Amino acid sequence: MQERRVDVAIIGAGSAGLSAYSAARAHTDSIVMIEGGPYGTTCARVGCMPGKLLIAAAETAHSVRDASAFGIHVDGRIEINGRDVMARVRQERDRFVDNVIESVEDIDAEQRIRGHAIFEGPNTLLVDDHTRIHAERIVIATGSSPDQPDFLKAAGHRLVTSDDIFYWEDLPESVALFGPGVVGLEVGQALSRLGVRVRMFGVDGAIGPITDPSVLEYADQHFNTEFHLDPEADTRNVALVNDRVEVTFVERGSEHEVTEQFDYLLATTGRPPNIEGLEIDQAHLAMNEGVPVFDRYTMQCQHQDGTPAPVFIAGDASAELPLLHEASDEGRIAGDNAGRYPDIRASHRRSMLLVVFTEPQIATVGKTWSEVEKHHHDSYATGEASFEDQGRARVMRQNHGLMRVYGEQGSGLFLGAEIFGPRVEHLAHLLAWCHQQRMTVTQMLDMPFYHPCIEEGLRSALRDLNTALKQGPMISRHGMESGPGS
């Protein structure tokens, strides 16, 4: 057994771990980063990047199918070659992974250890059975893994998760997808647009990150024009029959029990943090729902008696906001503090921004509707705009969606937004920047809006909100002063 003594040990070489490494290195060379799986990060290998590559293929197929509505007729049958689609996804994904691996290999070999780390004591880690590390400070950046609920395990070897599908060589004929969350919606819609028969089963009525009941209802109806989605499914049985997955469920809106067969059961029912396999008890940390208690401005964990511990947490492992930019930020904060310990610094956190790359896209910015309801209760107002008659959205034949924006009564501060609409990733950035700048709705309306752009839909929603906040005049619904369709 090799024994090592270091100032800082980082568990996990994903996006959070790599960011922690760079920040800690500014303070010390006595550092190790431990990786138990393949290098390359979840984001590049089986997350953000292959997900968006699959979506890009699906959007192309969708545009070709829709072309005749613009008078552009593509002769003959549209053929989607699953092998070619998946070959491009894997090839481009491998490029992204190689870039990450190159940057990992730039790190001094002495500072990298391969193997699965567990806590042996508050300051001691055991890596497989080959290395014991005595670390003054530890950063937990172990990420998360796909959940596999027990009742889905009846699908046997036909049960797959998002960790598997980006290695597929071909597209299947059909998929039963459980969990219409962020991963489920992105992957499920993409597969459906690529010609795979998809049926999505949810629980409790949830669809992606949407909490606003009006947006939720709109999204539910809209997605159901494209594929089967039951966000509150009554699933009676899952079985493996003749090497196919058989799902028995009650058809939505009826008492009718149906049994359907699929090639695969895709479980996208969430991603619990990778804490369980760490023997975290040995670290004697205060825990809350299976995750160490931590301060989100310093990413520092606590001892069981509430005193600060020389342990930090970052990325999906913290189970706070499992998003790439948050993993990088948390890694930087955790690594910096682990490096400078005990001189801990609190760091600024950005406004919440989440984009789901479906079509229409879903975005939540700042506070969600349910957070506004909870924290501002009867001291907030809502503005709304539909994309159905919005000029640019109609031009592109993407005029579906609803935007709801929230503001604080009295101060007129912009609080947040939930949006289901065309290409709203850009608009969501604008809103997040306004939110972080603590702008009022009036100040936001003083900003330029170009014509004809999707952002004009935002202006309508903000005007509606300003009226509801009693900070602006009633808006004229069909006024032409800002150009047609704005």
Ligand SMILES: Cc1cc2nc3c(=O)[nH]c(=O)nc-3n(C[C@H](O)[C@H](O)[C@H](O)COP(=O)(O)OP(=O)(O)OC[C@H]3O[C@@H](n4cnc5c(N)ncnc54)[C@H](O)[C@@H]3O)c2cc1C
């Ligand atoms: C399909 C999909 C699509 C996504 N799309 C987006 C998107 O579009 N935008 C976005 O912002 N986010 C997206 N995400 C989320 C984003 O990928 C994650 O938030 C981010 O990658 C988390 O980074 P991390 O460093 O916390 O975890 P990881 O990158 O998973 O790193 C954790 C590392 O720790 C290692 N590890 C775990 N336990 C141990 C141990 N005991 N010892 C040693 N090593 C260990 C693991 O092997 C892993 O390499 C997506 C996720 C998925 C699954």
Ligand SMILES: NC(=O)c1ccc[n+]([C@@H]2O[C@H](COP(=O)([O-])OP(=O)(O)OC[C@H]3O[C@@H](n4cnc5c(N)ncnc54)[C@H](O)[C@@H]3O)[C@@H](O)[C@H]2O)c1
């Ligand atoms: N575009 C992006 O930024 C992006 C893309 C993918 C993932 N991510 C991140 O990854 C995280 C994890 O994504 P996820 O989709 O795995 O989790 P999620 O929490 O977003 O969704 C899980 C869904 O599964 C449902 N569910 C739970 N148990 C179920 C069951 N037994 N049957 C049917 N449905 C069930 C839940 O109601 C929920 O809708 C997200 O929270 C997100 O932060 C981000």
